[in-house]
Amino acid sequence: MPGGTERILRRRIGSVKNTKKITRAMELIAATRVARAQQRARAARPYAEQLTGVIEDLAAGGADVSHPLLREAENVSRVAFVVCAGDRGLAGAYNSAVIRSAEREIQALRADGGDYRIVSVGKKVADYFNFRGFDIDTRYDGFTDNPTYENAREIARRVRELFDAGEVDQVELIYTEFVSLGTQRPVVRRFLPLTSAKTIADEGGGDAEALAGFSFEPSPEGVLEDLLPRYVEARLFAALLDAAASEHANRQRAMKAATENAEELIIKLSREMNRARQESITTEIMEIVSGAESLNDEASAEVINSFAEALDA
């Protein structure tokens, strides 16, 4: 039945148009969220800079203590991985890129006979590792598109527990670094033990004028002891914000591509539909003409003429 193809195509075009509306809306939402996530990352920067600044001042004042968070294991065999990705899909390769680099690290560790712990951030991460039969130590989700400092504190608390209790020798942080709107890349960063206060200070980023002669309350060591856990939280918070901005940027790109694909598909399907309609009209005319010819008398010629007039009108 020739009319059938046309109807099917018309319905498909309708559904592709709906999809396009949805992907377009998601693209716009993601775009505003990228902007907001970047804004929050900017808002977090003064705190992180001042914190690093204080560490610089401390280092300048000569404080370098043996804090549990600075403890370097002699041989690292147990490693915790904090894997940060998203709660939702529809963000291109965002989740899979992070998960893949995490899995690679874990497999490499296991090949060396090491033991892993997974702290998952984001539903997709937990789902993947669960499905693949990995043990998950702790899972966090429900906030990856808009993390708060409280979230970072909660995760940092668990990670410090693992590290302080000596259950792991090292902690790796795997997340997506937001380089620019066009570039985000998954990175693996050593999270714990922290490098010494001296190294943190040398790497800089703080804006403190490193002048000696500070007095400390309760003591340089006491301040540093309070400072390092906050530094751990601030670093984790920065990573979560970077990951959130990256997630939105990836989703924006993925939805833009999906919208463009839908547009192309609509054009292609419309062409097909027009062709199908044209074909069915041609077939009908051919049927009428051949029917009339087979009758081959005056009456049928009249029918053809009147049909032709109707088509012209």
Add this chain to the structure above:
Amino acid sequence: MAFSIEFVSPEDVLYSGEGTQVIARTRGGGEIAFLAGHEPFIGSLEPSEVRVTEESGDVMSFAVRSGFVSVTGQSVTVLSDQAMPSSEIDGEAARADLAAAQEALRANEHDAFALEDQRWAQLLVDLSSGQSA
């Protein structure tokens, strides 16, 4: 004499401007008032109230869970991972948090995190009910 004061937390900048005095309580050192020209100083803060006196003489009060105060020649910086203006404290929520923390402490009296939560909730309750902590 006025000097510049910055009060920052990870989520935003709570105060930024000129002031004449900052009062904070450091761990082990008790309450310290910082005036212009204070010697360079870095202190670790207790869960306590931080008071900032603005140039106009108005005093702003903040509840601080933990943090640091850093004083250099011309400026005082207060860093806190969790802080809020005392006027924005939700007394009801603070009382609920206090009860929860005390509950956790009954289960394990050496739970350092619960102890911290309890002190913070207690401070919020005190500040919201008007008495200075």
